[in-house]
Amino acid sequence: MITSSGATLSVKASGTGPVVFLLHGFPLDHRMWLPLIETLRGQYHCIALDLRGFGGSTLDGDYSLADLAEDIECIRARLAQNQQINLVGLSMGGYVALEYWHRYGQHLNSLTLANTKPSADDPAGSAARLEMAQSAISQGAWSAVSPMLSRLLPAKTLETNIGDCVREMMRAASSDAVAAAQRAMARRREFTELIPSVRTPTLVITGELDPIAPPDATRQWSAAIPNCIYREISTSGHLTPLEKPNEFRTILTGFLNGLSA
Ligand code: MLT
Numbered sequence: 001m002i003t004s005s006g007a008t009l010s011v012k013a014s015g016t017g018p019v020v021f022l023l024h025g026f027p028l029d030h031r032m033w034l035p036l037i038e039t040l041r042g043q044y045h046c047i048a049l050d051l052r053g054f055g056g057s058t059l060d061g062d063y064s065l066a067d068l069a070e071d072i073e074c075i076r077a078r079l080a081q082n083q084q085i086n087l088v089g090l091s092m093g094g095y096v097a098l099e100y101w102h103r104y105g106q107h108l109n110s111l112t113l114a115n116t117k118p119s120a121d122d123p124a125g126s127a128a129r130l131e132m133a134q135s136a137i138s139q140g141a142w143s144a145v146s147p148m149l150s151r152l153l154p155a156k157t158l159e160t161n162i163g164d165c166v167r168e169m170m171r172a173a174s175s176d177a178v179a180a181a182q183r184a185m186a187r188r189r190e191f192t193e194l195i196p197s198v199r200t201p202t203l204v205i206t207g208e209l210d211p212i213a214p215p216d217a218t219r220q221w222s223a224a225i226p227n228c229i230y231r232e233i234s235t236s237g238h239l240t241p242l243e244k245p246n247e248f249r250t251i252l253t254g255f256l257n258g259l260s261a
Helices: 030-040 065-079 092-107 123-139 141-152 161-172 175-186 215-222 245-260
Strands: 002-004 007-009 011-014 019-023 045-049 085-090 108-114 202-207 228-233
Touching: 002 065, 007 065, 011 030, 011 065, 019 030, 019 065, 019 092, 030 045, 030 161, 030 245, 045 065, 065 092, 065 175, 085 092, 092 108, 092 175, 108 245, 123 141, 123 175, 141 161, 141 175, 202 215, 202 245, 215 228, 228 245
Parallel strands: 019 045, 019 085, 085 108, 108 202, 202 228
Antiparallel strands: 002 007, 011 045
16 A cells, blocks of 8 residues: 555555556456456566555545556655556556656656557547546446446456456445546546657557457557557457456567567
8 A cells, every 4th residue: 555645545566577567447446457467477566556546545536647647656666666667558547557658758668558549538528427427426336337337348258257357346436436537537638649759669459349449440549659569359348458368468478578679
């Protein structure tokens, strides 16, 4: 547990080696990374953060995604001191990873953007987020987030233990955490014009069946990043590291090994 400007942050740290810093999607927590961590911990020091309000991390009122980038820096300074990190963010975690790159790019050895996008919301998109925030407060978190389930996982996967695991994380999310995250995402920075200046080696991954970060659009924006590899994981939906941890591990470690070659 580490304190950063009012919030107490919970991290799962496991393994030794170069740092792989993992940022989860919404409305989940660090547990979405556990199957991947099992496959990486023999070779890497994995640090999986619970973003403010999720998992074991506390919430101290509204925040911006820039505040979450400060949380990452606070943890890097404590747990990875003089090391550069390999930052991996999925979806909302990807928005935060871009914010970290923008503020602290010098501390990045590499950047992995999974099932995410650099664009901000259009007015309808941010209005829908503010509506979900309102509904989480008035109707409860589960009723606000449960309609997302069918977009997070393919129908077949929803029936498996992966579906149970995702439901468990979603049920654990509080109304305040859901509302604060939606308000922060609604106000997030537009990165589309900035990504051509990413100099950090970057890996972009999405799932063949991801409706939130579909392959065509993802391939297209990733081409704007100069030093970027794009990979697609077949038959996976939005939560690639949870659905296909071995494929994700193979792609990620192939990328990371290529950096030090
Ligand atoms: C996520 O998986 O983090 C969310 O789908 C992100 C979003 O709502 O844009």
